[in-house]
Amino acid sequence: MASKTKERIILESLDLFNAQGERNVSTNHIAAHLNMSPGNLYYHFRNKSDIIYQIFKNYELMVDTYLRVPEGRKIKVEDLLSYLDAVFNGLWAYRFLHRDLEHLLDNDDKLREDYRAFTLRCVRGVMSIIEALELSEIFSRQTEQQRQSKALNVWLIVTNWMTFLKTMHGTQEDRESNPKAIQHGVYQVLDFIVPHLREPEQAELAKLQEGYCFDEVLPGV
């Protein structure tokens, strides 16, 4: 269990990284924001990489917790939207991590190794969810290979979403429209998923999909 001070450092760092970009925030900034001496911060974390690693572990724990098939009941079509909301809310809450992931992975071998294992767990998690949806007769029946390639495509779309938005809308942090732009990611995943649903769920979700549409995602297209 992390100490209360450690927890405060993690939360403040996450806020600062999200608001200003990780590269623009030093451990001295973080300490100053917490009215804490740098020495006290270094008592809890060796360096900034150590803080980033702990933030990733929190993110990972969150995803590992929600990316599960419901226990003791059948999976429903509403669950699919709950997963997607959780995924894209998570991207937003930990946006500095996803805006700059390759840079962070390049600087920390342990983080890269954990991220690799995390990727495999997530793809397996999505495969289990698809299989549960098949058993509930919501998703059309898939072979193991089809299930795998679908889970992998979901992973590719989700994990490229922040990078795409960065390309499209600049590196400027925390603009007003960002939460809407991120939500459009749900639209994109549904665009991929909906054709594989059976009726009446297909029509139902196609309708709900519209609520996630953000017109300015591709300016001028």
Added chain:
Amino acid sequence: MASKTKERIILESLDLFNAQGERNVSTNHIAAHLNMSPGNLYYHFRNKSDIIYQIFKNYELMVDTYLRVPEGRKIKVEDLLSYLDAVFNGLWAYRFLHRDLEHLLDNDDKLREDYRAFTLRCVRGVMSIIEALELSEIFSRQTEQQRQSKALNVWLIVTNWMTFLKTMHGTQEDRESNPKAIQHGVYQVLDFIVPHLREPEQAELAKLQEGYCFDEVLPGV
């Protein structure tokens, strides 16, 4: 038209960057490999970023050339495979660029700006190809919004493919299995496209899709 020496520098740099990773290759390495003085190299390029930028412009020109609807004839289902082969062969030929794209964009504002315009052109290009496939009654009829979200998903899958392979199979450059792993990207895009094709093209492409499958893409899943 680039001079012959300039062209040699570009080609040699591309080879070295692909084989050893851009970060491990200096302008001095490049000059030495060409039996050229560093001064002569600097006569043609101000610095390494300048070489990288020129390599990107070559890549861009290649993509802009093939990502077009055929002129003077109807588009055929075989064209779809030609496009995908070209896309993933291009990822392979310019692999250093795609393995480390965010890092390169972070270091060169002009490259980032060009890449943004390139992204928009590519999404528009894929939309035109989808529309042509609709007119040839190969692809099911789409609204403008549906065509856009499909083109964007293709872009997200393709441009995340090298990053995914880097996560999965390590940063080690040029392993034997790499070309096969990259080709599996065609499989992933087809997995997304095939459900929207009409019969008999759907069955035809589903069969051809198998030829692009690489089993080891997700080790242990």
